[in-house]
Amino acid sequence: MRGRWCTARERRAGAWRGRSSTAVRLGAVAVVLGTTAAVGPAPAARAAGDGAPAVTPSPYAFADGARTVEGARSTADAVRLTPGTVHRSSLPSSGKVNYRLVLDATSSAYVSVTAVPPPGSTVSVIDGLKVSVQDAEGNSCSSDTANFGAARSPHPIAAWGMREIAPTKSLCQKAGAYYVSVERADPEGSSPGAWDLELFATTEPPTAKTGATSAPRVWNSATPQPLQGEPERRRGGAGFARATPLDQGVWRDDIRPGQTLFYEVPVDWGQQLAVTADLGSSDSAGTGYASGALDLALYNPARGRAAVVSVGYDGDQNSGSLPPLPPVDHANRYGALAQVNAMRFAGSYYLVAHLARDVADTFGDGPFRMTLRVRVEGEPRSGPGYTEESRPEGVFDVSEQDREAAAEGVPAPGDDTAMRVIAVGGIGTGSALLVGLGVWTLVARRRSAA
Template sequence: MWRGSSPVRARAAAVAALLLCATAALPTGPALAAGTPGPYAFAPDARPVSGGASTAGAGALTPGATYKSSLPGAGETHYRIDLDDTSDAYVSVTAVPAAGSTIHAGDGIKVSVRDAQGHSCSQDTETFGVVRSPRPIAAWGMREISADRPRCETAGAYDVIVERVTTAESVPDTWDLELFAATEPPLKQAGGTSAPETWDSATPDPLTGDGERRKGGAGFASAVPVGEGAWTSDIRPGRTLFYKVPLDWGRQLHATAGLGAADGGDGYAVGALNLALYNPVRGFVDDASANYDGSEKAAELDPLPPVAYENRYAGPDRLGAMRFAGSYYLVVHLSAAVAERYGDGPFELTLRVQEGGAAQAGPGYAGESEPGDVFQLSEGDREAAAADEAGNGAGGGGIENAALTALAVGGIGAGTLVLVVLGVWAVVARRRVGAL
């Protein structure tokens, strides 16, 4: 008898049943080549929406929902969002260039929000910078109820404009987009209107010791939860890994991404490793990059303030983005240029996460956000960040996660997918038997 194997066999049987039942729902187009996953995993529930060349043809966005769209190489693309006159609103736009695209340092996207009269409410531009490698990047727009912007306080339709930032050498190809819209209710009682003047900006002593295996996700929706500690994974050139860290009000985040030494090769890759931080509404906070010469290198974020509602009064910068409690996203990218000098890898990635500060009570919202859980944390969030991630330790839950991810990605033949999952289950079961 296989001691302890019944739960694994039961889970595998359930996954196989799920896959077989879902066969009819899988696409029948050509399968993705093995080892060549797409550059980004869109949210499984993302709704298709088409942007317009002007406000007349703008695609409609609803707070609390995620959308998939596209962005041409030139011109403005417009979306419409209807807002009340009390809530702050945020729209994050993730741009996904195709793998193999030519990227220049000045390329990127710009997101603007305007009211019905054409007055500007916000504007944000994000570029690829020194990491000239095709990867997902995100910019955000906002409509804040603020004395500084009385023109953007009325209820009604608002215009979200997305456009490419390009250089003279840029190729005007089309990029995929993922849009995420959220609203934040007002406070029950008005609080301070200025950002904290002092906070601990000292860099903590680095974590030591070996990391625990925790494979990252391929998009915001599939980001893998991590808490304080060291987390290791394999990463290949051109790939991007997504993690999420639950942060309460008052907590402070410090993060470093380290790349292991190469087995061979030589040369110097500029901006090889990039670590970016996004807030719970996928608004860009900050990033750091490291060059690579084949030896161990690390990209470390500069010190950030504790999460506080009042940080928003610091302005639309890295301090102002630390304005919510919720899940913050750590996004790690290894430049495709590394493969030219050091091969396809994989390379060992170590993500070190530290948290400081004491958790505090929230500011007290007078209503619900959309989506409802974006600015709060559950015990499940905290437990998931601390627990051994399924598929990276001894647990058997990685089979279920792998199956669900495959179903969401699509483009893989249903019969092949069933055989792959059952094969993985067989390998896991044999390993468990050998260990007993």
């Protein structure tokens, strides 16, 4: 078994800060043991077996410990969001819901909102999520919209809002209250009913020196050849908080119609990311064409969308690449294009793959073979010199722990391979602990021998 259970997300939350690699691995066994009882059918499925009606589980894994808040119709009643903390809320079919940020006059702030339509719902091409930020005087600071697209397949989507401190801006530069408004882009033609929301607020501290006020004009914008090689298996997670780390390489996963998988790639200052997604041919006899069958989106460390590519499917293999992305640079924030503007800080970049639900109508339930070819070019360089810590801490950094997690991978929840360590019929807690320690020791010895 490959993998390490101490992820970049846990490090940023401070839960693993200061521990040795050995302690991390010992703690990992405890985590596995602690979650054994949760392996198996979802609670709704178990309840159904006792005579209760079956309930389809959520297609999205929300962050553990997320603080539940209620969006307010009026800004006067808006609940305050805490930067560095994940919040959970809901969005009604119509109208806005509002949240509040209290900001200083030196730090930039970002709020990413992930919307999760309920399973079985229908969505229109232009429906989606709109997120905007205003100051206390009603001035607009930013606005972003994410749509479901031509496939009309309901799945988790994210849009972000921001309050930027920049010498090129005159509005939204004061300290005080700011309001985050969330609404559906166009609910007409989509199923009524509330959507679940996950809100992630971050702050970016000022830099010691004033840098460039325009995006770099010269960078390699040529699309590189997709990385070749024998693919290695990595199973994607079911949410941003469960994203599976990847580093440069060729990665293979299975994806089913209607499923969304999450991965994260550490990209440091000065490094350039390129990703190609391949969808393998179908083993069914179905014929037809699914427009935008595979959707691959890239989100930055603040969960702001940077780029997207859609791959059509007719049953034969097909491939698509993200548009050329610049090297990560603090000055990219002054770029006009999203794929430049969003590549503004180092950290974990998220790849989110969704296979349209309608693919099953023609080509069956799958699973379908998906290959991600991830290339990270360039040597890491020093960052812009932040004067303070971000919130959450380390979100705009790449550490050695991040690189190690990406190289080794972290099993996603429900990964049968990971659970075989302790999921032996009737195994006791003490025996499971010994087995887990034995596995970690064996892995360490093999690495030393290598």
